[in-house]
Amino acid sequence: MALSYKARRRWSLVILLIGLPVYIIVAVKAVSLLDRPSILVELLVYVGLGVLWAIPFKMVFRGIGQADPDAKDSAD
Template identity: 55%
Template sequence: MALSYKTRRRLSLLVLVVGMPLYIVAAVTLVGLFDRPTFWLELVIYVALGIVWILPLKPIFIGVGQPDPDAKPQDEQKPD
């Protein structure tokens, strides 16, 4: 079942406002469990973790910045 535009917008906002800070805390905690790696290895780990989070969530974010495809054109809408 495909998500509607409004649902994807709401989910993307929820992911960015709630999920992203939680993911950042989890990533820093995970890296902190090990002895501090070299700068370059640590950088690679954080870059990889920064890319990995979007892979399962990509369908939610696709097209969210575009106008609502289900909305009526401005000409057909009734003025309030």
């Protein structure tokens, strides 16, 4: 089932305002459980986790910054 443009906008806001801060807290806690690895390892883990969170939500964020494709043009 495909989400409408408005539904994708709403879900993207929920993901960015609620989900991303929670994910950041979990990522920091996960790295802290590694007993403070070297800075290079820590950087690689953060970069990997930073990319990993966006993969499942790629379809939700696609096209959000563009105009609503279902909206009627008022320029006529």
